[in-house]
Amino acid sequence: MKLIKNVNILIVGLGLLGGSYAKGLKKLGFEVNAITKEQSSVDYALKNGIIDRGTTEIDSEMIASADIVIFALYPHIFVDWIKENQKYFKSGAVITDVTGVKGAIVYKIQDMLRDDVEFIAAHPMAGREVSGVENSDESIFLDANYIVVPTEKNTPEAIELCRNIGEILGFKFIAELTVEEHDDMIAFLSQLTHCLAVSLMCCNNTPGLEHYTGDSFRDLTRIARINDEMWSELFLSNKTALLNEMDKFLSSFTELYDKIKNDDRDGMRKMMKVSTERRKRFDK
Amino acid sequence: MKLIKNVNILIVGLGLLGGSYAKGLKKLGFEVNAITKEQSSVDYALKNGIIDRGTTEIDSEMIASADIVIFALYPHIFVDWIKENQKYFKSGAVITDVTGVKGAIVYKIQDMLRDDVEFIAAHPMAGREVSGVENSDESIFLDANYIVVPTEKNTPEAIELCRNIGEILGFKFIAELTVEEHDDMIAFLSQLTHCLAVSLMCCNNTPGLEHYTGDSFRDLTRIARINDEMWSELFLSNKTALLNEMDKFLSSFTELYDKIKNDDRDGMRKMMKVSTERRKRFDK
Numbered sequence: 001m002k003l004i005k006n007v008n009i010l011i012v013g014l015g016l017l018g019g020s021y022a023k024g025l026k027k028l029g030f031e032v033n034a035i036t037k038e039q040s041s042v043d044y045a046l047k048n049g050i051i052d053r054g055t056t057e058i059d060s061e062m063i064a065s066a067d068i069v070i071f072a073l074y075p076h077i078f079v080d081w082i083k084e085n086q087k088y089f090k091s092g093a094v095i096t097d098v099t100g101v102k103g104a105i106v107y108k109i110q111d112m113l114r115d116d117v118e119f120i121a122a123h124p125m126a127g128r129e130v131s132g133v134e135n136s137d138e139s140i141f142l143d144a145n146y147i148v149v150p151t152e153k154n155t156p157e158a159i160e161l162c163r164n165i166g167e168i169l170g171f172k173f174i175a176e177l178t179v180e181e182h183d184d185m186i187a188f189l190s191q192l193t194h195c196l197a198v199s200l201m202c203c204n205n206t207p208g209l210e211h212y213t214g215d216s217f218r219d220l221t222r223i224a225r226i227n228d229e230m231w232s233e234l235f236l237s238n239k240t241a242l243l244n245e246m247d248k249f250l251s252s253f254t255e256l257y258d259k260i261k262n263d264d265r266d267g268m269r270k271m272m273k274v275s276t277e278r279r280k281r282f283d284k
Numbered sequence: 285m286k287l288i289k290n291v292n293i294l295i296v297g298l299g300l301l302g303g304s305y306a307k308g309l310k311k312l313g314f315e316v317n318a319i320t321k322e323q324s325s326v327d328y329a330l331k332n333g334i335i336d337r338g339t340t341e342i343d344s345e346m347i348a349s350a351d352i353v354i355f356a357l358y359p360h361i362f363v364d365w366i367k368e369n370q371k372y373f374k375s376g377a378v379i380t381d382v383t384g385v386k387g388a389i390v391y392k393i394q395d396m397l398r399d400d401v402e403f404i405a406a407h408p409m410a411g412r413e414v415s416g417v418e419n420s421d422e423s424i425f426l427d428a429n430y431i432v433v434p435t436e437k438n439t440p441e442a443i444e445l446c447r448n449i450g451e452i453l454g455f456k457f458i459a460e461l462t463v464e465e466h467d468d469m470i471a472f473l474s475q476l477t478h479c480l481a482v483s484l485m486c487c488n489n490t491p492g493l494e495h496y497t498g499d500s501f502r503d504l505t506r507i508a509r510i511n512d513e514m515w516s517e518l519f520l521s522n523k524t525a526l527l528n529e530m531d532k533f534l535s536s537f538t539e540l541y542d543k544i545k546n547d548d549r550d551g552m553r554k555m556m557k558v559s560t561e562r563r564k565r566f567d568k
Contacts, residue, residue, distance in 0.1 A: 271482055
């Protein structure tokens with residue numbers, strides 16, 4: 001299947017990411033329909049021209065007319081949804097997603113999926129601290145990475161189609177990782193950082209601190225405002241990799257702690273030099 | 285002493301902060317002189333009209349003509365400088381500083397200082413990831429906090445003068461804290477956050493991570509580019525308070541680790557809700 005204009009796209013889950021996909025794809029001229037939980041999301045999306053049609057029901061005709069189905073749901077709902085409703089998929093349809101963990105879902109879905117439908121996993125590394133279709137904004141993709149996560153079961157055609165979705169939405173960098181590479185990377189870059197921010201906010205409740213806060217504390221804790229329903233599920237869905245990264249962090253933090261305790265200024269400076277050198281690689 | 289235009293101001297240490305003070309004060313019409321280590325800093329500052337006069341020598345006449353002396357040096361150099369050169373201070377001069385730790389210097393300086401000169405500590409919570417007078421910029425103060433840190437030895441007049449310096453430089457928020465309050469606050473908000481960023485950069489060196497990094501990781505590690513000479517001294521100068529905050533963080537991080545390990549989703553969500561609620565207070 002090629003990503004041409006008469007392709008019919010179904011978004012399942014019209015939140016911040018689903019809504020941003022819908023906005024971007026609709027502006028590009030595709031027919032975009034949506035199935036989501038709340039009628040208010042459908043109403044908002046229709047009123048603002050984000051989708052062509054939308055419903056809160058399992059509309060078998062709408063599912064059957066979709067060439068591409070993009071899932072923007074919580075991991076566990078997503079897997080159950082496919083189990084229940086895969087019978088409605090059009091033969092030859094390509095299914096993709098936006099889920100932030102892969103090991104916990106990809107094999108499960110590919111194992112149970114009909115043979116004439118293909119699931120190719122993707123992770124658009126974009127987001128905001130607010131949620132809901134009302135906050136959706138396709139410009140969040142422009143500066144973000146889009147990762148395709150194929151397995152042995154995927155065809156080159158589906159991988160190419162999945163990359164194309166990222167390309168036309170304007171992502172800055174498109175890459176491919178294995179499931180395991182993806183989950184290790186996300187455990188370190190995203191999940192561990194959220195653990196640090198949450199732990200930092202929880203460990204000190206001195207009144208008035210906000211009056212003295214500089215930008216570095218604010219930058220570091222921006223992600224401490226966290227969707228607890230989603231992130232607790234993401235953490236548990238990637239538990240082994242996350243605990244492994246937390247262990248590595250603990251070891252590094254404890255090393256610094258001991259150096260401070262032992263007045264080992266040279267040792268501290270060595271760690272700071274490593275940190276400074278490595279951080280340069282992450283400059284935009 | 286009132287902060288009126290014919291007041292003569294001496295900056296000792298013409299780096300990023302000293303230079304930004306000089307720029308701001310000079311634009312306000314004060315006579316601003318500087319003593320600093322490098323001739324290149326003097327040359328740059330003179331060429332760009334940041335100071336009236338500058339030298340790398342201990343110029344006793346320049347010191348003796350200053351009504352206000354602002355120290356923007358590393359803590360240990362600062363204390364030694366005063367010990368050596370306080371004989372040159374003008375009688376009635378007010379000395380202040382920009383140092384990020386207070387317990388390790390304030391009492392020491394006040395104890396040894398001549399009776400006819402007053403030291404009132406201040407901490408402008410502003411900075412950039414670059415250093416040197418070439419990068420100085422008085423606009424870094426506009427969105428920043430300025431903290432006056434008086435002790436029992438300080439007079440209301442010096443406290444008022446010190447606040448006035450912050451006010452005319454345009455700081456957003458001016459506050460007073462005791463030495464101990466200041467050092468605890470800075471251990472948590474500034475030093476601990478730098479420890480987290482450094483530890484995070486040191487704990488994982490997987491190649492190519494930078495291609496997958498989102499904004500949250502970048503925001504969190506911005507301060508991982510760190511001046512190791514300065515920060516290792518700041519950490520050791522505030523060791524007890526910093527280790528205490530590191531202990532509190534470790535306890536909170538370990539609590540989250542255990543909840544993830546034990547699949548305690550409710551417990552994780554509870555911490556995330558606390559984090560989200562507290563973080564709101566820090567919104568600008």
